[in-house]
Amino acid sequence: MHKHYDRHPTGAFSMVNDASMNESEQLKVLRDRIDSIDDQIGKLISERAQCAQDVAEVKKSANPEEAAKSFYRPEREAQVLRKAMERNQGPLSNEEMARLFREIMSACLALEQPIKVAFLGPEGTFTQQAALKHFGHSAIAMPFSAIDEVFREVEAGAVNYGVVPVENSTEGVVNHTLDNFMTSNLKICGEVELRIHQNLLISDVTHVKNISRIYSHSQSLAQCRKWLDAHYPNAERIAVSSNAEAAKRLKGEWNAAAIAGSMAAELYGLKVLAEKIEDEPDNSTRFLIIGTESVPASGDDKTSLVVAMRNEPGALHNLLEPFHRHNIDLTRVESRPARTGAWTYVFFIDFSGHAQDAEVSKVLNEVSSRAADLKLLGSYPKAVL
Template sequence: MSPKKEIAYQGEPGAYSESAVYKFFGDTAIAVPCKGFSDVFKKVEIGETEYGVVPIENSIEGSVNQVYDLFLMYDHKVCGEIVLKIDHCLIANKGTKLDDIKVIYSHPQALAQCRNFLETLNCEIISTYDTAGSVKMIKEKRMMNAGAVASEKAAKIYGMEILSKNISDTPNNLTRFFVLSKNDAAASGNDKTSIIFSTKHIPGALYQALGEFAKRGINLTKIESRPTKRQPWEYNFYLDFEGHRTEKRCTEALEGLRNKAVFVKVLGSYPKASEISNTI
């Protein structure tokens, strides 16, 4: 029997990242909670866990920029992706009514994804490091005038009451997660590749760089810019494209990009997420 895999994730038991761990690795996986995203990267770096799972973008609020920045600091590879449906709930201690709520806690991404609902409550909104961690906190402190935005699973784990379900701004709230390790995945025939690159600050540089993919018929599924943080108004580009880095056309496109770009980092190739999973 193969040993159980240990997978680091950010948050407390009941966090959406924990659900993503079990969706990808199965119920026998050992999910290892971490305080921050950087802790997930560190655990994989020093070999405390073989894998880590981190959110990379949300369909409402966009990319999780801190995670992209961490990929620049570490040499980890993306070896898988998960797309998880996010069903936020307003959670409180048993006996607390909606009218009792004066303050609401959660991770900044979760609060932003429920902005319309939260604005109707006229409550103080306070950001914390985790959705499930917020539920745990108001439980341990017996805060009867507080609520937390988190999953139904978190409410069950901590024995709390759900005051409102499905409070996201849109019903189709999805988060995409990356599975990171020290190696990426072998070609599956239905893959994506993620890279980071920067170009010279001259006219047509980005157009020429992207042309390496266009002329080989490679479909780009995402492109986004982020400040390099080295010089004002200089940017890195984060790009996802269909195909595995070992495929001939992808290898040629990457080589062509390297000839035109200032910097190229391949984050990894991995099988496309097969389906959208519901939170467990």
């Protein structure tokens, strides 16, 4: 078992190392203590929910129309989660602590008005997982069958937010999320990262030098095609019903490996021979939250924009130079074919910082003057975890 957290430094709560007590006495002491902690946690959660209601009341009386839309503030949520992680002394991991606070916030928010979210369905996809990870399980999340439907639902005001994958490989979507932004006025209000990685797994009996067959679900085999071509060009690739099934097969076969996630490795006691072997690591692990309003700075933000330029030598270099000069960190640059004849290239650019930061604002002006067109897609809190 891996422990990716620090033990509580003081051990202050270990009050049962008393040799005079037997097991059931010790357990009794601990369970009474847990009950008393739960009592306090329950009261505090109630108190927090009451405060959230008060926040809603204040907003309603100040600006009824605005308040009716949603009480959800992405920048505030990100701040709360970051604080929860900063304060965390273990033994829970920061990820678990943030997850619990996400759910507490989700429950408090739903009390006033459950947040409505449209996601690229069907149910059970990674996009649904991303939606629930971001908004918590008290949100009302509904599947839609195409990315542009998700955009339309948000634009029409039928839902507060939409959740769409940035790329399309995992869920077999044809159109490209970013293309939708070119014709939409929606803003990016947040991002979600899911850790979905493929690994090459082996069992205790595997002869690593003699791997001649590799089991996995057909989709996972496809996602790792290039990697397999490079590393196991001669191994037979056998598609089975699921990655879990693939993992199970390894037990009796000394010349086989499986492609599956880390959960399967943990469940079946398998070893990870190679990790993150998917050909496009970024593909399905990032999702965008789309909404109608701009998000104020949270203190650790990202900005996305789309830039159109003519195809001239050195154009991209020229465009990106102001970022470099102002020490602004580009996190992603992606070119897409332009749909209009006038533009030859369209670039989607993500960078660290908020559009309202003085420095970023300067850079945006410079970049804008060098591009044929520039559209700000949104500034939003960086994925908290």
